Amino acid sequence: MSTPRTVIVTGGGSGIGAATARRFAADGATVFCADIDREAAARVAAEIGESGGRAEALRCDVTDESSVAGMVARVTEATGRIDCVAANAGAMVEGGILALDLEDWRRALDVNATGAFLTARATLPELVKTSGALVFTASTVGLAGMKGVAAYSAAKGAVVALTRQLAADFAAEGVRVNAVAPGAVRTPLSESQFRARATDEADLERLLSGVIQRYPLSRWGRAEEIAEAIHFLGTDRASWITGHIMPIEGGLLQTR
Numbered sequence: 389m390s391t392p393r394t395v396i397v398t399g400g401g402s403g404i405g406a407a408t409a410r411r412f413a414a415d416g417a418t419v420f421c422a423d424i425d426r427e428a429a430a431r432v433a434a435e436i437g438e439s440g441g442r443a444e445a446l447r448c449d450v451t452d453e454s455s456v457a458g459m460v461a462r463v464t465e466a467t468g469r470i471d472c473v474a475a476n477a478g479a480m481v482e483g484g485i486l487a488l489d490l491e492d493w494r495r496a497l498d499v500n501a502t503g504a505f506l507t508a509r510a511t512l513p514e515l516v517k518t519s520g521a522l523v524f525t526a527s528t529v530g531l532a533g534m535k536g537v538a539a540y541s542a543a544k545g546a547v548v549a550l551t552r553q554l555a556a557d558f559a560a561e562g563v564r565v566n567a568v569a570p571g572a573v574r575t576p577l578s579e580s581q582f583r584a585r586a587t588d589e590a591d592l593e594r595l596l597s598g599v600i601q602r603y604p605l606s607r608w609g610r611a612e613e614i615a616e617a618i619h620f621l622g623t624d625r626a627s628w629i630t631g632h633i634m635p636i637e638g639g640l641l642q643t644r
């Protein structure tokens with residue numbers, strides 16, 4: 389298997405993105421951790437460097453066209469190529485439709501869907517040159533309904549449709565486009581949902597353990613388990629897989 393030489397991970401400063409950056413770096417890739425939180429990305433890049441890998445931190449806001457263009461310019465200037473992009477940056481926006489105002493809706497679509505669009509549009513010309521791979525981070529809520537996340541799930545549904553569409557559009561150019569659809573993975577994103585409601589740490593743990601009761605494998609997912617799938621889809625181990633949405637969710641959707 390040949391390892392992608394240059395990899396961009398958006399949202400690479402935390403959670404699933406940080407684990408993905410570590411996974412590719414462990415394989416010898418040069419990884420660019422791109423995050424709106426530059427310091428978080430720098431911590432991940434430094435940690436990768438300390439363990440013998442190659443990583444650079446970039447500040448990038450995926451909702452901002454010029455910021456995304458700057459990310460691509462820096463990566464191509466540094467390495468001359470992009471082999472794999474994990475378009476992973478995202479943010480939870482909670483609320484059922486009657487609780488959401490237009491600003492919430494726009495925020496959910498902006499970071500999760502427009503961010504995926506801008507990242508894909510800016511990097512695909514480079515991925516065509518390397519016959520590379522693009523992997524989005526969607527969500528189980530883009531595939532099946534869940535109470536109380538109307539805007540977030542609509543945005544992740546857009547990512548699912550974009551994955552299939554870009555796979556069709558770029559297959560002839562040798563670029564594979566896939567997505568992972570994680571269930572509940574314990575990261576700052578998922579914890580923040582419950583932290584706002586919890587009265588103290590014990591209450592937080594009680595709320596968190598309530599979530600996994602719906603999961604056949606009856607535990608939270610780990611960021612590393614999602615990173616492993618992103619790595620698989622982003623390397624030529626998955627050389628005949630494109631347009632695929634891979635649920636990774638402890639059996640949640642498969643056993644209803």
Ligand SMILES: NC(=O)c1ccc[n+]([C@@H]2O[C@H](COP(=O)([O-])OP(=O)(O)OC[C@H]3O[C@@H](n4cnc5c(N)ncnc54)[C@H](O)[C@@H]3O)[C@@H](O)[C@H]2O)c1
Nearest residue numbers: 399401402403404424449450477478527570572573575577
């Ligand atoms: N944690 C889960 O349970 C879960 C489940 C399904 C899908 N996801 C998706 O996985 C992805 C990663 O989430 P996570 O759980 O690791 O969350 P996280 O909060 O730990 O990490 C998300 C990272 O994205 C960055 N980010 C946010 N907005 C950005 C922007 N505009 N530009 C660039 N970077 C930005 C944040 O700074 C953060 O470092 C997201 O797309 C999320 O929707 C997470």
